[in-house]
Amino acid sequence: METEDRLLTPGEVASLFRVDPKTVTRWAAAGRIGSIRTPGGHRRFRESEVRALLEGDPGAQTTFESGNAQS
Amino acid sequence: METEDRLLTPGEVASLFRVDPKTVTRWAAAGRIGSIRTPGGHRRFRESEVRALLEGDPGAQTTFESGNAQS
DNA sequence: AAAGAGTAGGGTAATTGGGGCT
DNA sequence: TCTGTCCCAATTACCCTACTCT
Numbered sequence: 162m163e164t165e166d167r168l169l170t171p172g173e174v175a176s177l178f179r180v181d182p183k184t185v186t187r188w189a190a191a192g193r194i195g196s197i198r199t200p201g202g203h204r205r206f207r208e209s210e211v212r213a214l215l216e217g218d219p220g221a222q223t224t225f226e227s228g229n230a231q232s
Numbered sequence: 233m234e235t236e237d238r239l240l241t242p243g244e245v246a247s248l249f250r251v252d253p254k255t256v257t258r259w260a261a262a263g264r265i266g267s268i269r270t271p272g273g274h275r276r277f278r279e280s281e282v283r284a285l286l287e288g289d290p291g292a293q294t295t296f297e298s299g300n301a302q303s
Numbered sequence: 304a305a306a307g308a309g310t311a312g313g314g315t316a317a318t319t320g321g322g323g324c325t
Numbered sequence: 326t327c328t329g330t331c332c333c334a335a336t337t338a339c340c341c342t343a344c345t346c347t
Binding site for chain 3: 329330331332333334335336337338339340341342343344345346347
Binding site for chain 2: 178179180184187188191193194214215216
């Protein structure tokens with residue numbers, strides 16, 4: 162269920178992942194992350210998708226988390 | 233609400249622990265430390281978790297606090 | 304219209320991932 | 326069992342200039 166369609170800039174996503182903005186652009190170019198293009202050619206990313214990617218690596222996490230709300 | 237932890241690179245964590253970056257990677261692979269993967273496959277670590285481990289705080293979720301000292 | 308910040312694009316060096324071995 | 330070092334392939338970071346957005 163889509164909650165928000167908030168769009169993030171490459172710089173925002175880069176800060177979230179602790180990577181270079183260029184790297185985020187590369188992800189979009191490689192189709193690893195959905196991106197929306199402005200008429201000027203700049204990219205925007207959906208926060209919901211970025212959040213999902215930031216959740217981490219299921220299967221290598223520490224212990225069991227408390228029952229948290231599902232996405 | 234998740235805390236916006238700063239993410240650290242394997243090299244940074246390795247410097248903090250005075251070990252080889254490869255060792256940090258193995259900790260993550262073994263599930264002994266939480267890790268977040270970038271779409272490219274590289275790992276990022278939460279500074280808060282790393283700090284907790286550095287302080288030797290058993291309160292952290294490591295599930296590995298045994299006095300099992302043997303080779 | 305002008306200026307500043309951010310972004311796109313290309314190219315090159317450094318880091319990282321994975322497996323195997325000492 | 327755990328860590329460090331070797332290999333190679335992939336990913337990422339920093340350099341530059343030009344264009345876009347506010």
